[in-house]
Amino acid sequence: MPYPSKLDSETLASAAFDMIEQGGVDDFSMHKLAAEFGVKTASLYRYFNKEALIQAVNTLTYHSLLQAMYEAVSAEGDPAQRLLLGAKAMAAYAHQHPVTYMLAFRNTDDALRPEEGATEQAVLPLQAIIAEISGEADSLAALRGLQALAHGFISLTLAGQYRRGGDLDAHFEQSVVAYLRGWE
Amino acid sequence: MPYPSKLDSETLASAAFDMIEQGGVDDFSMHKLAAEFGVKTASLYRYFNKEALIQAVNTLTYHSLLQAMYEAVSAEGDPAQRLLLGAKAMAAYAHQHPVTYMLAFRNTDDALRPEEGATEQAVLPLQAIIAEISGEADSLAALRGLQALAHGFISLTLAGQYRRGGDLDAHFEQSVVAYLRGWE
DNA sequence: CGACAAAAACTAATATCATTAGCTTTAAAG
DNA sequence: CTTTAAAGCTAATGATATTAGTTTTTGTCG
Numbered sequence: 001m002p003y004p005s006k007l008d009s010e011t012l013a014s015a016a017f018d019m020i021e022q023g024g025v026d027d028f029s030m031h032k033l034a035a036e037f038g039v040k041t042a043s044l045y046r047y048f049n050k051e052a053l054i055q056a057v058n059t060l061t062y063h064s065l066l067q068a069m070y071e072a073v074s075a076e077g078d079p080a081q082r083l084l085l086g087a088k089a090m091a092a093y094a095h096q097h098p099v100t101y102m103l104a105f106r107n108t109d110d111a112l113r114p115e116e117g118a119t120e121q122a123v124l125p126l127q128a129i130i131a132e133i134s135g136e137a138d139s140l141a142a143l144r145g146l147q148a149l150a151h152g153f154i155s156l157t158l159a160g161q162y163r164r165g166g167d168l169d170a171h172f173e174q175s176v177v178a179y180l181r182g183w184e
Numbered sequence: 185m186p187y188p189s190k191l192d193s194e195t196l197a198s199a200a201f202d203m204i205e206q207g208g209v210d211d212f213s214m215h216k217l218a219a220e221f222g223v224k225t226a227s228l229y230r231y232f233n234k235e236a237l238i239q240a241v242n243t244l245t246y247h248s249l250l251q252a253m254y255e256a257v258s259a260e261g262d263p264a265q266r267l268l269l270g271a272k273a274m275a276a277y278a279h280q281h282p283v284t285y286m287l288a289f290r291n292t293d294d295a296l297r298p299e300e301g302a303t304e305q306a307v308l309p310l311q312a313i314i315a316e317i318s319g320e321a322d323s324l325a326a327l328r329g330l331q332a333l334a335h336g337f338i339s340l341t342l343a344g345q346y347r348r349g350g351d352l353d354a355h356f357e358q359s360v361v362a363y364l365r366g367w368e
Numbered sequence: 369c370g371a372c373a374a375a376a377a378c379t380a381a382t383a384t385c386a387t388t389a390g391c392t393t394t395a396a397a398g
Numbered sequence: 399c400t401t402t403a404a405a406g407c408t409a410a411t412g413a414t415a416t417t418a419g420t421t422t423t424t425g426t427c428g
Contacts, residue, residue: 152336175329
């Protein structure tokens with residue numbers, strides 16, 4: 001093993017995640033990331049080009065987010081309560097990592113998304129819970145709506161689209177509760 | 185008025201809108217826009233820098249979208265039906281203009297949003313309708329949840345996050361109906 | 369102990385961007 | 399016909415992502 005490396009993919013992706021969360025995606029550059037490691041820009045290309053790096057950052061986001069939600073819905077309680085906790089965990093994660101959260105979900109571009117399958121398995125437990133409310137047949141529809149409601153509320157909040165005051169957390173909770181009640 | 189201008193702000197913004205919708209935001213540049221008008225890049229800066237241009241594009245998006253929704257909810261029918269039509273109009277608009285739709289709602293950045301007040305008045309009719317379902321006191325919460333559900337479903341769809349098949353249009357409608365029922 | 373090989377990082381270059389300062393062209397108004 | 403100010407142009411700067419080809423490094427093997 002010649003030449004002990006200063007870099008590796010995992011550390012790079014993690015540092016990129018932090019830099020983007022701190023300074024915004026638009027101010028992020030391969031040059032700045034290289035500087036963080038005391039290395040020339042071109043050296044990064046052994047590991048990632050920018051697109052692949054951002055895909056890796058998005059993969060980190062997915063895993064952390066799903067992990068947080070999974071833990072939240074593992075609590076005791078009736079299905080609606082557990083799902084509300086899951087939605088709240090999602091919102092909490094997003095507010096702690098607003099930039100990378102938006103980055104992960106804003107793109108229309110296949111290349112920036114995690115590989116297929118990374119997330120599909122992970123939502124099955126959620127679907128099982130919501131099936132207790134909506135019934136099996138409608139569980140996919142109900143799950144998608146819940147994801148949509150939570151993600152929509154989070155991203156409209158982060159994008160500054162709710163500018164009329166009021167208690168946003170309360171409105172979030174009321175909306176999720178109403179949605180789940182509607183599926184009963 | 186010396187020197188008849190080849191350019192004006194409105195035409196530029198509209199052309200930028202079309203270019204972005206066609207080719208994606210990332211491939212859009214001041215240079216390409218200038219070329220479309222047979223003009224040098226620097227000439228655009230009399231009217232817009234890139235940030236202001238994108239804000240103008242986003243303003244166009246807001247106006248068109250709100251217009252489409254306003255027309256949709258003006259139909260006859262009970263409140264839930266009219267709101268469903270509004271949500272569907274929003275989805276239809278987004279699917280016709282996916283790139284600019286995402287562009288308008290993805291940014292955390294104040295500078296890229298339309299001026300305050302441009303959109304606030306416009307949603308008041310919607311709030312009046314949903315108040316018939318939720319009651320006045322909860323009408324803002326209920327409206328925000330509906331916006332969130334519709335926007336969330338649209339943007340998760342455009343971002344390719346619903347990859348498990350099924351009839352997305354049907355799931356969208358079922359979710360909106362369930363949500364509104366939950367507020368009764 | 370020294371030469372080799374391959375990994376890791378570097379140098380150098382290209383092409384694309386956004387942006388600014390200052391100059392030139394144009395045509396309407398007097 | 400001269401003035402003048404608007405509109406567009408030239409030229410330059412400093413980021414940016416990326417690639418090709420070169421140099422450095424050090425474990426391994428003779």
